Amino acid sequence: MQKKTFSDIDCAIAQTLEQIGDGWTLLILRNAFHRMRHFDQFQENLGIPTNTLSNRLKKLTDSGILERRACAHDRRAYEYRLTDKGLDLYPIIVTLFQWGERWYSRPNGPRMELKEKATGLPIPEVKVRNQDGNPLSARDVQVIIGPGGGEDATNLVKFQKKTA
């Protein structure tokens, strides 16, 4: 396990990775988005060691991404549910999924398909877009230092300018 803490890096991506930047954590979240809720279900589906699973669920609960609460039908059992902060990870989960389907596809077609419940229509690929809704690549976007930017942000942004 990576023990270096990314929370010391004053960067929004590093802050995110400190919470979810580990493969097991992201698969647990994938399963939570599939409405999996119980420790035993996560354990069985992922084949993850129980102490690793306990550790990851505790971290996700401590950071407010999952909420742990007693089950309605059995007060001795607990379930884990995505909070608003956790549900807000949805674009990350979908972009991870879509990239994997584009670059590690199966010969017969997609493993899973996402459809809008209200219409049954497929969900388009998630893209970075401008205010008119047109897709942008990294080359169309400039990163500038923001009012909350410190040394870490400055070190990256200046770098971008140097080689642009």
Add this chain to the structure above:
Amino acid sequence: MQKKTFSDIDCAIAQTLEQIGDGWTLLILRNAFHRMRHFDQFQENLGIPTNTLSNRLKKLTDSGILERRACAHDRRAYEYRLTDKGLDLYPIIVTLFQWGERWYSRPNGPRMELKEKATGLPIPEVKVRNQDGNPLSARDVQVIIGPGGGEDATNLVKFQKKTA
């Protein structure tokens, strides 16, 4: 380090995580999107052990996300550049950034701001959208098994139905 291989899991997210699901790897990619290209620059910026950095760059090169090539101005030196497959990770990098800015913000405002080069306008938050461009939450989306879906996909999709 997580040694379990996610490539054995027949899931697009697991396939993606097998390539990039590690904190150092994602920070290296963040830097590559900032146009960082040289081993020494990655090492200095991240403070990452050189053997770890070598390992991650080799993996990213082997998987075709980065391309390693001799520098134009010094044939003994190498630079690492994002390939098309690597550039296609852009929505993942931006969603990781935006979630971090939303939930781990700085009191003075964003650390960095993304602007469209052509117009100077800020880039809106990346969202999962329907075909009309309206944002969707996870609760608006149904996941169904696709034509390439195997046992792993079936195990997750059935689960979703059970508790929906």
